Amino acid sequence: MQANAVNTVNPEKALFGERNEKGLIEIDKVSIVFGEGAKKNTAVEQTSLTILPGEFVCILGPSGCGKSTLLNSVAGYVKPSSGRVLVDGTLVKKPAPDRGMVFQQYSLFPWKTVRDNIAFGPKIAGHSQAECESIANTFLQMIGLATIADKLPGELSGGMQQRVGIARALANYPSVLLMDEPFGALDAQTRLIMQESLLNIWSEFSTTVLFVTHDVDEAIFLADRILIMSSSPGSIIADIQVKLERPRSQDLGTTEAFNELKKQCLSLIREQSMRAFSTQNQAS
Amino acid sequence: MNSAIQNVSEETIPESPLAVTSSSELADSQIVVDDKSAEKAHSYVTNPQGHAPGAFMQVALNLKSKVQSIVIGLFSIVFGLVIWHFATLYNFDFFIDFQNVPSPLKVGGAFAHHLSDSEFYVHIQVSIRRILIAYSIAVFLGILLGLLVGRSRMARAAILPYIEIIRPIPAVAWIPMAILMWPTEESSIVYITFLGALFPIILNTVHGVEQTPEVLIRAAQSLGASKLQIFWHVVLPSALPSIAAGLAIGMGISWFSLLAGEIISGQYGIGYFTWDAYSLINYPDIVVGMLVIGALGSFSTYLVRLCMRPALKWNRKPA
Ligand SMILES: Nc1ncnc2c1ncn2[C@@H]1O[C@H](COP(=O)(O)OP(=O)(O)OP(=O)(O)O)[C@@H](O)[C@H]1O
Ligand SMILES: [Mg+2]
Numbered sequence: 001m002q003a004n005a006v007n008t009v010n011p012e013k014a015l016f017g018e019r020n021e022k023g024l025i026e027i028d029k030v031s032i033v034f035g036e037g038a039k040k041n042t043a044v045e046q047t048s049l050t051i052l053p054g055e056f057v058c059i060l061g062p063s064g065c066g067k068s069t070l071l072n073s074v075a076g077y078v079k080p081s082s083g084r085v086l087v088d089g090t091l092v093k094k095p096a097p098d099r100g101m102v103f104q105q106y107s108l109f110p111w112k113t114v115r116d117n118i119a120f121g122p123k124i125a126g127h128s129q130a131e132c133e134s135i136a137n138t139f140l141q142m143i144g145l146a147t148i149a150d151k152l153p154g155e156l157s158g159g160m161q162q163r164v165g166i167a168r169a170l171a172n173y174p175s176v177l178l179m180d181e182p183f184g185a186l187d188a189q190t191r192l193i194m195q196e197s198l199l200n201i202w203s204e205f206s207t208t209v210l211f212v213t214h215d216v217d218e219a220i221f222l223a224d225r226i227l228i229m230s231s232s233p234g235s236i237i238a239d240i241q242v243k244l245e246r247p248r249s250q251d252l253g254t255t256e257a258f259n260e261l262k263k264q265c266l267s268l269i270r271e272q273s274m275r276a277f278s279t280q281n282q283a284s
Numbered sequence: 285m286n287s288a289i290q291n292v293s294e295e296t297i298p299e300s301p302l303a304v305t306s307s308s309e310l311a312d313s314q315i316v317v318d319d320k321s322a323e324k325a326h327s328y329v330t331n332p333q334g335h336a337p338g339a340f341m342q343v344a345l346n347l348k349s350k351v352q353s354i355v356i357g358l359f360s361i362v363f364g365l366v367i368w369h370f371a372t373l374y375n376f377d378f379f380i381d382f383q384n385v386p387s388p389l390k391v392g393g394a395f396a397h398h399l400s401d402s403e404f405y406v407h408i409q410v411s412i413r414r415i416l417i418a419y420s421i422a423v424f425l426g427i428l429l430g431l432l433v434g435r436s437r438m439a440r441a442a443i444l445p446y447i448e449i450i451r452p453i454p455a456v457a458w459i460p461m462a463i464l465m466w467p468t469e470e471s472s473i474v475y476i477t478f479l480g481a482l483f484p485i486i487l488n489t490v491h492g493v494e495q496t497p498e499v500l501i502r503a504a505q506s507l508g509a510s511k512l513q514i515f516w517h518v519v520l521p522s523a524l525p526s527i528a529a530g531l532a533i534g535m536g537i538s539w540f541s542l543l544a545g546e547i548i549s550g551q552y553g554i555g556y557f558t559w560d561a562y563s564l565i566n567y568p569d570i571v572v573g574m575l576v577i578g579a580l581g582s583f584s585t586y587l588v589r590l591c592m593r594p595a596l597k598w599n600r601k602p603a
Contacts, residue, residue, distance in 0.1 A: 075502075075506060076505075076506075077502060077505075094505070095502070095505035095506040096506070096508060097506065097507055097508035099506060101502065101506035103502070103503065105497075105499050107497075107499045107500060107502075107503040108503075109500060109503075109504075109517070109518065109521070110599070111521045111522075111524075111599075120504075120507055120509075120517070121507040121508060124507055124508045124509050124513060125508055152597075152598050154598060168507070169506070169507075172507060172508065178506075
């Protein structure tokens with residue numbers, strides 16, 4: 001099924017343009033501190049990294065380690081306390097349509113139809129009614145939900161809503177797609193299928209993707225590169241290249257190479273939590 | 285206020301069991317792989333039943349329970365009338381005194397008489413006109429102030445103290461001041477009516493604005509929306525269910541306040557009619573006036589709800 005879809009020459013390919021040269025993310029000695037005095041909480045500490053255009057990067061780490069905070073600093077929702085974030089050489093100051101965002105919670109506008117949700121970005125950007133329609137239709141085709149264009153989000157399943165959320169973010173043709181545990185609320189089955197569709201969409205779009213998850217399997221299946229994050233204070237402790245062949249299908253999960261990577265990630269995470277555990281014990 | 289909001293969500297259309305299953309013709313995907321099985325898997329997990337026959341049964345059941353409620357309601361009213369009738373017939377007098385209460389038959393007779401009396405319609409017309417003027421101004425100002433208070437910290441700091449002080453003052457307490465302040469009796473009555481509608485509308489609007497999910501605002505920001513666009517496309521529609529609740533409550537309370545105003549001053553209006561009947565010792569007319577007020581109040585509240593309904597279609601209970 002997977003191989004089939006990818007081998008077929010796609011007549012719409014031209015619509016999405018050639019490989020993108022945009023989407024360079026530079027995170028430069030970023031620290032993010034919440035609160036003051038006794039309540040001071042360093043969510044991200046002195047983190048520097050560079051993500052290349054078109055890369056699919058997963059941030060993997062335990063709950064509360066600062067993954068969302070780091071992602072939000074790229075999105076522009078959170079200002080770094082020190083350091084800076086650059087996207088395509090421009091300092092990030094606030095959210096903007098060049099950085100599309102997909103959330104874990106359902107975030108479609110519940111009073112707008114699926115089509116109007118997708119057309120929201122183009123409309124805000126000042127495209128004409130007809131242009132908005134045609135962009136929306138393109139993306140509805142792409143996510144395979146053209147038949148439900150006139151439904152309201154409340155009538156859709158969770159998986160469908162997230163797919164519309166991805167389409168809505170992409171309808172602005174962003175150079176970076178930021179995803180914060182987008183499949184975290186879905187059941188295991190739907191989740192696997194959403195991962196495959198995301199890879200397919202991404203192969204058409206070639207935008208940079210920064211994807212937050214705490215699921216090791218998900219990270220390996222999706223990513224070119226996995227950044228493992230540790231907690232208190234949040235920082236990147238490992239940067240693992242995933243050199244698995246693309247296109248990928250869920251069969252990948254049973255291969256030797258996959259399991260090797262999984263072992264590597266898990267032992268890094270375990271080492272980290274052991275260290276956190278022992279420092280905690282010393283402190284008390 | 286809480287109960288008002290619950291009211292609205294109770295009124296919203298129940299989730300159609302057909303809604304979730306209509307995914308069977310999703311085959312027109314080119315890029316997305318294995319779409320059908322995705323949806324199949326999903327509907328298996330979330331919605332094991334919910335097919336057409338179930339939906340039909342649901343409609344039939346709904347109808348049956350609706351008819352049942354209507355029948356029970358009618359019986360309850362007839363029962364009340366009978367008790368009222370016998371209480372007046374035997375001059376019931378234990379703590380509550382029924383000796384001067386007109387019987388339902390007398391009230392019915394008085395009502396029938398007024399139906400052919402043109403002055404009765406003038407009373408009703410004058411009251412409705414006052415409500416319309418006062419309510420329109422309250423809707424406009426109430427929503428405007430509510431949006432300001434809900435969104436701007438400065439507006440909140442400036443406006444909220446006034447709301448807190450003026451809101452608890454009952455309409456009747458305003459009457460002397462209103463008569464002194466306003467040039468005509470008519471304008472003071474409209475003013476009192478306006479105040480009654482204003483506060484529930486402001487407070488519900490503020491509440492609705494504050495309830496706007498942060499994630500929707502963030503989503504709009506990342507899609508390029510400006511502050512004003514977010515206000516218009518996200519905050520306002522998101523607050524609409526709560527605003528609608530405020531509008532309905534405001535309508536009810538504006539009748540409340542109108543009556544207070546009309547009893548003291550004026551020479552027309554259904555409140556004046558009621559009070560005048562008391563002065564003239566025309567007891568059946570008192571009850572006629574009361575019942576007409578009740579009917580007009582609930583009918584206009586119903587109209588407000590009806591008008592808001594199309595704008596709230598999306599606001600179903602989450603699946
Ligand atoms: N707005 C905020 N104000 C204060 N503290 C915050 C805020 N946002 C996050 N934090 C704190 O920063 C730390 C990192 O939070 P963050 O949400 O980034 O973690 P996460 O890795 O995304 O966790 P999860 O997997 O549970 O989503 C936590 O200790 C959290 O309490
Ligand atoms: Mg998070």
